[in-house]
Amino acid sequence: MNTQLQPPIQPGWAWQYSWLDLSLADIIVVLLMVFVFIIALVLPFPGGHDR
Amino acid sequence: MPIYVNSYVYLFGILTVTSFAWLIITGTILSIFGPDWWHVSAVGHFFNSLHFWSVQSFFFFMILHLWAQFFMASWRGGRHFTWIGGWLLFLVSIVAGLTGYLSQNNFDSQWIGVQGKDAINSTGLGGFFNLLNFGQMYGLHIFVLPMVLIVLIAAHLFLVRKHGVVEPYEDADGGERSASENH
Known part of the structure; x- marks a missing residue:
């Protein structure tokens, strides 16, 4: 049995470049925001063409 | 519309x-x-x-709203206070988010409080805004900041209704086109 105290917070993987420090969750959210923004621009709005 | x-x-x-x-x-x-x-x-x-x-x-769509309004230059036509109010809302929301993290009452909030206090202290605000004071953070989070946000949102929506949505840019030939016709 492992009786050693385990740290409660595991930081996980992060992309580091110079001063930039982006966690995987950060990267996923930013990509998702860019995706949703583009989709919102490209997708035709219902009823938008017949007026 | x-x-x-x-x-x-x-x-x-x-x-x-x-x-x-x-x-x-x-x-x-x-x-x-x-x-x-x-x-x-x-x-x-x-x-x-x-x-x-x-x-x-909340933050996901706020950022997308910010991007959209930035690319439309939605401060045009006397809408500067709508734009500035939006930024104010963004900044107050960040403080509301921080005090929310600190109000969780778990290891995360303890860690953020202990690490964050040094950042706040370095600005000189530590005497007024103590990240390790749960009562202060919780009170700000559940009363003061939501009230500020409600007032700012009401003003923001009022200004949007008053001035209307910003007009699109003119085309090179001088005509306007709708966003749905852009694709």
Whole structure:
């Protein structure tokens, strides 16, 4: 049995470049925001063409 | 409504407001029962999660709203106070988010409080804004900051209604085109 105290917070993987420090969750959210923004621009709005 | 608002891009603002409404609803329930409830009971976990995901969508759509308004240059035509008010809302929301993290009452909030106090102290604000003072952070989070946000949102929406949605840019030939015709 492992009786050693385990740290409660595991930081996980992060992309580091110079001063930039982006966690995987950060990267996923930013990509998702860019995706949703583009989709919102490209997708035709219902009823938008017949007026 | 003018025809150029026929685009999903114009929904990001109202989606942010909707998320805020969910934050108020779930936050009110959390504040009634308290930390031992939201950490221990199944229903408490559920409302804790609802509050968490509401804040995720709140900031998600707020940023998308910011991008959309930036690319439209929506401060044009005397709408500068709408734009400035939006930035004010963004900045106050960040403080509300920080005090929310500190109000969780778990290892995360302790860690953030201990690490964050040095940053606040380096600005000289530590004497007024103590990240390790749970009562102060919780009070700010559940009363003062939501009230400030409600007032700012009301003013923001009033200004949007007063000035209307910003007109699209003119084409090179001088004509206007709607956002839905751009593709």
